[in-house]
Amino acid sequence: MGNSDKLSKRQQAILEYIEKYTQRHSRPPTIREIGEAVDISSTSVVTYNLAKLAEKDLVVREREVSRGVSLTGKAREMFGAAVNKAQSMLVRIPIKGQIVAGQPINVGNDTFETFDEDDVVELASSMLPKQQRDLFALRVSGESMIDAMVNDGDIVIMKQQQTAINGDMVAVWINSDEATTLKHFYHEGDRVRLQPANPHMGPIYVAPEDVLVQGKVVMVLRQTS
Amino acid sequence: MGNSDKLSKRQQAILEYIEKYTQRHSRPPTIREIGEAVDISSTSVVTYNLAKLAEKDLVVREREVSRGVSLTGKAREMFGAAVNKAQSMLVRIPIKGQIVAGQPINVGNDTFETFDEDDVVELASSMLPKQQRDLFALRVSGESMIDAMVNDGDIVIMKQQQTAINGDMVAVWINSDEATTLKHFYHEGDRVRLQPANPHMGPIYVAPEDVLVQGKVVMVLRQTS
DNA sequence: GTATAGCACGAACAAGCGTTCTGTGTCAAG
DNA sequence: CTTGACACAGAACGCTTGTTCGTGCTATAC
Structure with missing residues (x-):
């Protein structure tokens, strides 16, 4: 509100430099490095401007600590930079192969620990269920x-799981059809109802011993470009 | 290979401390901080051990720079920490509202700069197209x-774009139908073909002046749990 | 004309921090 | 028993880095 919230060009440049330097070097810059980058010849001017940015809650300073400057969350959001919070980590999930109608899913006993770079999906942990073990x-x-x-x-x-509760979207292998399908799973008395996700389509009913749950679907991704 | 690849307990503790400290403080620790944390009373012993870790390609040192130590990718993978590579950053995309059949998408002129925490999708940049501006x-x-x-x-x-090239999955508003639809877009002479993604369904044809491209779909996400 | 605030500057100083040097102890090999 | 490698230790030093002080210029308000 008012003029006091505006940043000077120098202050804007300082923030951008801190953000860029920290991304690149995995540590914040020194007072002198900031000065060199934004054309301030005196360390006291850098300190003065950092104090102003601290007043505006855009940086945090730690006194008498080398590289004791960091951007606040508010400052990072100003750039639209990805904010890496503790709970939003990148999770890498291996692509184990393909799901094809005519064969069961082969997930084997792999421990998923060594896999090619090309065969992973990277997702934010916030997009995934809490339990992130056994994902593929x-x-x-x-x-x-x-x-x-x-x-x-x-x-x-x-x-990876072999049981289902009602409503779970699961991959099931149907023995009699020799087919894998993705459907919502419901126990109904002595039979199993498999309900398509498309609401215009009807369910199919199978004997419990005719289906094998091969995993629960937690997300579907479609890339269109 | 052999004994030389094994880490001493001190060295293991040093790596863990560097990783934890860097996550917590957004900067690496000093030689003295490392010494205090792993019970080494002499800065020269810390330096000696860091040199050993550098030989094993687990840390990188920068000489005569304060906090000039960082973990290599190899070291971070040892912890199973999420590896935040330069190209795999978290990107936060605001959820701007809803897409409903009977009304055009309202993306307005918002600059997406202030939005609630609850209304974002977090994705790895590796999952998105190179051009990540104007995503919502x-x-x-x-x-x-x-x-x-x-x-x-x-x-x-x-x-956010108002043009389409052939094959793009786009959101279009059809004036005569008063409807928004998602379809693959093709220019065909003097008309536009809108092709459903479901291969069992046929296209629709509209006059070019009857459609308004409101954006291009780059990804579809479905969370099922 | 005076006072105040904002912004800038250089110099000096103080503290932080990494490197170097010298020395010691333990252990394995010869 | 000797030697060499490894790991450790304290002290000193030098450089890096942050803080403080005094000064100057401009704009604004009274």
């Missing part, structure tokens, strides 16, 4: 999952 | 996008 990804091959509104080429993030 | 998210309301295999509740990540 499969890429859909073919049009057989369209009733689940999952297209050829989509990526399905799954949690 | 909309949550789908209703079943009108089912021909695009997009379900009620799905999140659509869009890029």
Whole structure:
């Protein structure tokens, strides 16, 4: 509010330099480095401007500590920079292969610990369920999952489990059909109802011993560009 | 290979301390801070151990620079920490509202600079196109996008643009229908073909002046748990 | 004309911090 | 028993880095 909230050009440049330097060097700059970068020849002028930025809650300073300057969350949001909070970490999920209608999912006994760079999906932990163990990804091959509104080429993030509770979207192998399908799973008395995600389509009913739950779907991703 | 690859307990503790301190303070520790933390009373012993860790490609040192120590990627992977590579940053995309069939998308002229924490999608930059300006998210309301295999509740990540090239998945407003739809866009002579993503459904044809491209879809997200 | 605030500057100083030097102890190998 | 490698230790030093002080210029308010 008012003129006091405006930043001088020098102050704006200082903030940008701190952000860029910290990203690049994994540590904040010194007072002298800031001065050199924004064309201030005196360390006391840098200190004066940092004090002003601290008043505006854009930097935090620690006295008599080398490189004791950091940007506040408010400052980082000014840049639209990705704010890496403790709970929003990147999670890398291996793409274990493909999901194809005519064969069961092969997730094997791999421990997912060594995998190629090309075969991972990176997601923010905030987008995933709390329990992030046993996650893997499969890429859909073919049009057989369209009733689940999952297209050829989509990526399905799954949690490895062999049971389902009502409403779970699961990958099931149906023995009698020799097919894998993605559907919402419901126990109904002595049979299992498999409900497509597409509300215009009807369910199918199978004997419990005819289905094998191969995993629970936690997310579907479609990249269109 | 052999004993020389093993870390001493001191060296292991030093790496862990550097990692933890850097996460917590947004800057690396000093030689003296490391010494205090792992019970080494002499700065020269810390320096000696850091030199050993550098030989093993676990830290990088910069000479005669305060806090000039950082962990290598190899060291971070040892902890199973999320590896934040330069190209894999978290990007936060605001959820600007809903996409509903009977009204055009309202993205307004907002600059996306202030938004609630609850209304963002966090994604790895590796999952997004190179050009990440002008991205926003909309949550789908209703079943009108089912021909695009997009379900009620799905999140659509869009890029703000008003033109389309052939094959782009776009959100278009059709004046004569008074409807928003998501379809693949093709110029065909003097008309526009809008092709549903569901391969079992046929295209619609509209006059170019009857459609308004409101954005290009770059990703669709469905959370099922 | 005076006072105040904002912004700038150089110099000096103080504290932080990394490097170097010298010395010691332990252990394994010869 | 000797030697060499490894790990450790304290002290001193030198450089890096942050703080303080005094000064100057401009704009604004009274």
